Amino acid sequence: MRFLKTAILLLSIPTSVASSHCHENCLQSARRCLKVDDNLMVIRSCKRESANCRDSCRKAGHDDNPVGLPAPLPFPDKHVPGAILHQHEGAAGLARVGQDGETLPILPVGYYQYTINQPHDTTLANEEVIHSMSLTAPYVSSASPDQKWFDDMDAFLDRAHALNFLVHFQLIAFETLDNSDSVMANMTVQINHFKDHPAIFAWYLADEPDGQGIEPSLLQPKYDLIRQLDPTRPVSMVFCAGGAANYLSMLDLIMVDPYPIPGSHAATVDDTLKSVAVLGKPIMMVPQAFGGGENWSRGPSIREERLMTYLGLLNDVVAIQYFVRSTGAFPYAPNAWNEIRKVSGEISMLTSALAGGTRIKDITADNDNISVGAWTDRDDSVVLVVANIGQEGLKSSGMFTVEIPFADADSVISQFEDSESVDFSSDGKTVTIMDYLRNYDTRVYRIEKTKQTNKITDDDNMVYNPSFDVALVPGIIDGNYVSPGSDDGATFAQDGRISTNGRNSLRLSNPVSDQGAGFSIAPYTIGDWGHGLDGSSKFKFSVNLKGAEGGEEVTFSFTNTIFDIDEAQVVKLTSEWQAFELTLTTIEEPVCPYGCRSWLSYALTTAGTVWLDELSLVAA
Known part of the structure; x- marks a missing residue:
């Protein structure tokens, strides 16, 4: 990836513009910005500034809601091998149908990448799969591909599937094209070619279309075509501001990419995710994993990466795709990426609850800085996730008490702190935990009605950890x-x-x-x-x-x-x-x-x- 250019025309947000011109002024500024350079990061910056500009227009009362769009379709629910399901059998997140027809919950964690045919592309997934990552979205979309493009993509998908990786397939090269017969025919060829590949996760139709001023009427026929050709995978779009509401009938999965660092506090992603949740579509989070140029003078710190990701979990995101993973370029701070790897391993241990369990209502905490959520797991234990979103530095209070409506408990452990026991009380109706978190910190507790044992029925078993339940390092079986x-x-x-x-x-x-x-x-x-x-x-x-x-x-x-x-x-x-x-x-x-x-x-x-x-x- 080339280095970011510094000579970028930044957009200004209109402050006193007539309603009929507010949104158009944003788009005109975006078009001028896009002429500066074809660098991918510059393009994203222009679209983002435009989307934020248009969001300011909406907040000022300048309406741009489209009319005449059909009602949104439900999430694809065809139960065939490779299909991606949402809220299957009452679960909270996504599930994937295996080749044998069995459905397992998934909470994919991964990244964007830039290419698929360079030497480092063959090693990137190898490097990350051992850290429990399972998703990639390469920027290689083409509306007129040659045979080499198809061959490269086939090889990339085959290797991804062999590694149990899913591929978020980008169709964004079509996003600004018309809906002529030739354009739709080219899209049909691609979807038909790849739709049965087991590595396909979703069809990524548009990248911040609001910022580009892509009319919904231009994307609706493309969405309809995708759903007609492949009723097994969702269609996604990414948004950074308030434009998602205008595209609900042409997407199944809303991607949200708040990049707050360093201009805003990491905890501001919480409000962004909540503003999108009211739209009723499952959310996929795109956390910031870059910085050091343009509008972002630095990338997120280790603590900020952890907090932003866990706030995504607390807001029920169904997948996480960091922007961006580029060998030798992003992120600039290897230790920040190592923290992402660490969090990915933790998420893999929580997937059965976060994606396959049921969220418990009426969880309460006595500290406004503490964000909490709890889910039942498949063994009737409860996973409790806690994050401190305080914005006043390390000295602000981190003491909290959480009450969980839960019949009873035999034990409470801090799952990623060596499974150490945590003091709790229970009155037969509510479990109460008191603990301390510094700002930005996260913690995962597991509440068990019956303490886990690691023996099979025959106590004479001579094998240590026979059911693989002991793992003080997430995912790594002890013994x-x-x-x-x-x-x-x-x-x-x-x-x-x-x-x-x-x-x-x-x-x-x-x-x-x-x-x-x-x-x-x-x-x-x-x-x-x-x-x-x-x-x-x-x-x-x-x-x-x-x-x-x-x-x-x-x-x-x-x-x-x-x-x-x-x-x-x-x-x-x-x-x-x-x-x-x-x-x-x-x-x-x-x-x-x-x-x-x-x-x-x-x-x-x-x-x-x-x-x-x-x-x-x-x-x-």
Whole structure:
């Protein structure tokens, strides 16, 4: 990406203009601004200034509401593989239909990127998938693509899908074009070509159309065409000011991109998101992850990145797409991006509640600076999110008390502070928590009716953390040795959306089927913590497994200096949970140093995604 130009014609907001000219003056200023340079950031700045200018016109009473537009369509709800659903089965957020027809909640976190065919584009998703990111939106839209463009996009989508990444597909090259037969035919070709690809998340139709003065009548036919050709994915547009209300009949997903830093406090994104929520459409947040030029003299700090993102969660955003991720350019501060990565890992652990649970009403806090929200999770626990939006520096009061209408509680933990116990009280109807947060700080509590245990039914299980519920670092299963494979895009992670016991399972993903491409997992020491196993003893090994599509293979290798077994056990999975059981016998004199480390290793040895739960080794 080129550096930002400094010679930019900035727009002025009209203060005393006749109603019939206020909006037109904003648009004329935008057109002059756009002639300065074709730099992408300059274009965005011009559109943003124009959108803010027009919003000031509305606030001054200058109406620009379009007439004659159809009523908004409901969110796509076709239940087929790859479809994106909203509020499915009463859940609060988005869900995605898998290839086997199963629906899992999703809360995609990712970024914009500029290209798809440069050397760093092949590594960007690899770098971020291990941090639980799963969404990208490349600026490569074309209204007249050549064959190389199609080939590059096919390859990009294929790799994204292999990494479990979703692609927010931009159609913004069409946004200012007319609706002639040739234009609509070109759009039809693109949508038909890509609509069945499982990596497609949504169709990104327009970028701040209000600031450009794109008439709704120009976008409505394009939206209608997209929904006709693909009734499975939403259509999105992004807005920075008050213009979204004029385009409700031609979008399914409102993107909001408040970039307050450094001109405003990070907490101002809260008011922006609330102003859009009243429009009734699901919201996708575009947090600021850039700065250092133009109207933004610096990028957000570490604390500001965290606060803005968590305020998005508290306002029920269904996806998060940072602007912008560009290798070596944005963000300028690597530590700020590292905080985004950290937050992404936290969100992955909250997805089952925030996207798949139900928001609890009537949560109260006794401090006006404290923003709170609570959701039920799939195991009947409650996730409580708290953020301090105070704007008076670190010294302002951060003490708060939160009351949650909840029948009873056995425990409360601070989930991302080593799952430490938190003092609470409960009268059988309400759970009360008292704590302290500095300004900008966030915290996540988990309230449990029944304290989680990590044993399966048989208390004689010799495996530590058998249901993968212990993870003090978000997403990283405790009690296992992990060896990376040859593909940097392979991942392992705790997954709270699906399990057979407890809250979590272990998810393994491989982009390719090459032997040794994915992670190999070796459970921690068995036996009596440092003592060996007796010779010629029998044990029952079992584990539950499930594939995303069916046909995936997981290979279990037992150490033949401990057990009388030489061959690796290959288990071919279906898309339903299945149990794999095996009787093991120790050799006559098992070599079991250091408490039987490396007694087992297992790995996904084909491409795809699988889940494991309830790993068990008991005396037979």
